Amino acid sequence: MNSLFPSIVSRSQSSGLMNFFVPIISIVLTLITGSIIFVLLGFDPVYALYTFFISPISSTYGISELFVKATPLALIAIGLSYCFKNNIYNIGAEGQLTMGAIFGGGIGLLFHDTNAFWLLPLMIFAGAIGGALWGLIPAILKTKFNTNEILTSLMLVYVALFILDYLVVGPWKDPFGYSFPKSRPFSESGRMPLLFDGLRVHFGLIITLFLIFISWFIFSKTIFGFQLKVSGYSPKAARYAGFNQTTLVFFAFAICGAFAGIAGLAEVSGPIGLLYRDISPNYGFTAIIVAFLGRLHPIGIIFASLVIALTYLGAEDAQLFLQIPSAVGFIFQGLVLFYLLGAELLINYKLTYKKLL
Amino acid sequence: MIRIITFLSTFLVFAFGSAYADPKKVGFIYIGPPGDHGWTYMHDVGRKYMESQLGDSITTTYLENIPENADAVRAIRKLADSGHDLIFTTSFNYMDQTHEVAKDFPDIKFEHATGYIQADNVATYSARFYEGRMIEGHIAGHMTETNTIGYIASFPIPEVVRGINAFYLAASKVNPDIKMKIIWVFTWYDPGKEADAANTLINQGADIIVQHTDTYAPCQAAQKAGVYAFGQASNQEEFCPDAHLTSIEDIWGPYYAERAKAVVDGTWSSGDTWDGMDKGMVVMSPYNTKLMPASLIQEAVNMEVGIKDGTIHPFTGPIYNQAGELVVPEGEVAPDGMLLGMNFYVQGIDGEVPQ
Numbered sequence: 001m002n003s004l005f006p007s008i009v010s011r012s013q014s015s016g017l018m019n020f021f022v023p024i025i026s027i028v029l030t031l032i033t034g035s036i037i038f039v040l041l042g043f044d045p046v047y048a049l050y051t052f053f054i055s056p057i058s059s060t061y062g063i064s065e066l067f068v069k070a071t072p073l074a075l076i077a078i079g080l081s082y083c084f085k086n087n088i089y090n091i092g093a094e095g096q097l098t099m100g101a102i103f104g105g106g107i108g109l110l111f112h113d114t115n116a117f118w119l120l121p122l123m124i125f126a127g128a129i130g131g132a133l134w135g136l137i138p139a140i141l142k143t144k145f146n147t148n149e150i151l152t153s154l155m156l157v158y159v160a161l162f163i164l165d166y167l168v169v170g171p172w173k174d175p176f177g178y179s180f181p182k183s184r185p186f187s188e189s190g191r192m193p194l195l196f197d198g199l200r201v202h203f204g205l206i207i208t209l210f211l212i213f214i215s216w217f218i219f220s221k222t223i224f225g226f227q228l229k230v231s232g233y234s235p236k237a238a239r240y241a242g243f244n245q246t247t248l249v250f251f252a253f254a255i256c257g258a259f260a261g262i263a264g265l266a267e268v269s270g271p272i273g274l275l276y277r278d279i280s281p282n283y284g285f286t287a288i289i290v291a292f293l294g295r296l297h298p299i300g301i302i303f304a305s306l307v308i309a310l311t312y313l314g315a316e317d318a319q320l321f322l323q324i325p326s327a328v329g330f331i332f333q334g335l336v337l338f339y340l341l342g343a344e345l346l347i348n349y350k351l352t353y354k355k356l357l
Numbered sequence: 358m359i360r361i362i363t364f365l366s367t368f369l370v371f372a373f374g375s376a377y378a379d380p381k382k383v384g385f386i387y388i389g390p391p392g393d394h395g396w397t398y399m400h401d402v403g404r405k406y407m408e409s410q411l412g413d414s415i416t417t418t419y420l421e422n423i424p425e426n427a428d429a430v431r432a433i434r435k436l437a438d439s440g441h442d443l444i445f446t447t448s449f450n451y452m453d454q455t456h457e458v459a460k461d462f463p464d465i466k467f468e469h470a471t472g473y474i475q476a477d478n479v480a481t482y483s484a485r486f487y488e489g490r491m492i493e494g495h496i497a498g499h500m501t502e503t504n505t506i507g508y509i510a511s512f513p514i515p516e517v518v519r520g521i522n523a524f525y526l527a528a529s530k531v532n533p534d535i536k537m538k539i540i541w542v543f544t545w546y547d548p549g550k551e552a553d554a555a556n557t558l559i560n561q562g563a564d565i566i567v568q569h570t571d572t573y574a575p576c577q578a579a580q581k582a583g584v585y586a587f588g589q590a591s592n593q594e595e596f597c598p599d600a601h602l603t604s605i606e607d608i609w610g611p612y613y614a615e616r617a618k619a620v621v622d623g624t625w626s627s628g629d630t631w632d633g634m635d636k637g638m639v640v641m642s643p644y645n646t647k648l649m650p651a652s653l654i655q656e657a658v659n660m661e662v663g664i665k666d667g668t669i670h671p672f673t674g675p676i677y678n679q680a681g682e683l684v685v686p687e688g689e690v691a692p693d694g695m696l697l698g699m700n701f702y703v704q705g706i707d708g709e710v711p712q
Contacts, residue, residue, distance in 0.1 A: 271427035326422040
């Protein structure tokens with residue numbers, strides 16, 4: 001006879017199968033919990049889930065919007081996976097994004113009346129530099145002074161936001177904008193080209209897919225990727241193998257910062273077209289969920305970014321057609337993360353039923 | 358014969374027209390949740406008023422918590438795509454986004470709050486909140502004992518600067534010794550920052566707190582410290598009854614009803630509306646009879662009457678700027694153009710507008 005309740009036993013090796021299934025399990029559990037919430041609120045759960053997850057992408061425009069929203073999430077998340085694979089907890093991507101927007105956008109404003117093919121590439125480059133420099137600050141603090149990168153990277157988010165505040169209220173304010181806190185618009189050649197007429201999905205998507213592909217190559221085919229992984233799994237083993245942890249920390253932060261910076265620049269030169277205070281609806285923080293939901297794997301991150309992007313779009317349709325408060329979108333994001341962290345247990349542990357007799 | 362046809366068709370329209378005409382859909386974009394006080398709350402009150410006035414001829418929906426960034430385009434377009442006939446975007450920073458969507462939907466009418474750019478299908482509207490500031494200034498000039506006013510300002514945009522000037526001009530008229538301490542918090546809505554600013558101002562000797570931000574945190578901080586405060590956007594009396602002198606209330610309902618009616622009737626046209634107390638768009642909350650002497654309340658009420666009938670204007674010359682230059686000559690009032698672009702302090706206010 002077996003005991004009624006399973007006991008948790010450590011696996012000798014983490015389960016590759018579970019690694020794949022954990023995100024799916026957490027999404028299924030989220031949908032079930034979501035349905036229960038909808039029923040409790042008095043809605044037909046099928047119609048509610050349809051409104052939340054299908055209706056937003058039932059048009060070409062909707063699908064384009066899904067990609068607009070997923071692009072920065074995926075790009076930042078893939079950058080974060082360089083850090084997270086190495087057990088570096090950079091949670092300051094929002095600040096690196098902001099700095100990228102400031103550097104790249106600054107170039108855009110400097111050449112606001114220039115129309116030239118080199119403008120956008122220069123802005124993207126500057127955005128990457130800005131994000132990388134901002135990412136290197138916690139890297140230096142961590143390696144030189146042994147500070148906790150969770151704190152420093154987070155605090156630098158607010159510093160970056162205040163710098164942006166200062167710029168759009170002060171020196172970069174639109175001279176024709178009645179003193180409102182926003183910059184003048186970038187010139188046409190400082191804008192991300194649109195991929196299709198009438199849709200907002202832009203060239204940033206191509207950049208993102210390209211960088212995800214490069215990252216896949218780095219993670220699986222290069223020594224650097226191998227070093228990141230090893231020193232993440234076992235810092236001691238990495239040290240014995242002679243890997244330089246300091247260099248790894250610097251590279252991880254710089255790459256992550258650069259990717260977030262490009263994401264920020266893509267946002268201001270894409271759908272926005274100028275600088276103002278609220279350029280990002282917390283993409284840098286939401287991307288942390290995306291990175292973990294995607295198991296730090298390039299393909300996983302692509303799907304995860306689409307799922308999380310959908311929760312934003314769904315929240316709007318739910319308000320419009322069901323009159324449900326927008327907070328429902330955040331509830332879904334919270335549920336996904338909650339179940340994800342819970343189900344993570346299954347990767348390294350298994351449930352067994354002890355024999356009683 | 359023609360008369361019979363006319364009669365019949367009129368009859369048919371009256372009998373069936375209202376039953377067959379689809380209700381017009383009116384959508385709103387809100388920067389925050391409606392909640393129970395402040396800017397978005399008052400827009401939602403206006404929306405409900407419009408519903409109550411127009412009954413079955415309209416239906417309304419809103420999208421709340423829409424950030425003022427690229428997301429706003431999607432949200433506005435969502436309303437446009439789902440068959441809305443009239444869309445109100447209720448925050449200044451939806452300006453570019455409103456126009457971006459509006460140009461793709463020429464048949465849909467858009468109304469952008471506090472903006473300054475119009476299009477064929479985009480009207481703008483705002484309220485002359487500064488009229489209320491004048492009354493607040495007058496009250497403050499009488500009520501202060503430390504002659505120090507603490508002013509919590511949001512962003513150095515003309516609307517806010519205009520409010521500060523209107524307040525100071527009225528306050529210094531009754532009390533030439535008055536001093537203004539201004540803290541710029543660079544937010545419209547942040548209870549923590551607003552309360553911190555209020556406490557700082559109180560510590561610096563301010564015994565009246567004025568806010569151009571959205572929460573009741575400053576008013577509650579004032580109540581705790583035993584000083585007075587003016588509320589903003591909605592009547593805040595219930596949150597701080599022992600500090601609250603009055604609030605400037607934004608009353609959007611009649612405007613919303615009028616514009617929606619115009620869409621129902623097919624008479625909507627673009628334009629710029631900037632109404633004040635005379636049209637009931639700016640209303641003072643009931644004056645606090647426990648804290649204010651009856652004579653002062655009477656003066657404030659008289660002032661309201663004067664503003665309404667045009668005999669009183671908050672910006673009546675002579676008005677000097679900080680450099681001592683005459684900007685509004687004696688006997689004249691500041692033109693709307695000057696008010697709309699106002700980015701300077703009047704003489705007597707210390708410090709400078711953040712640039």
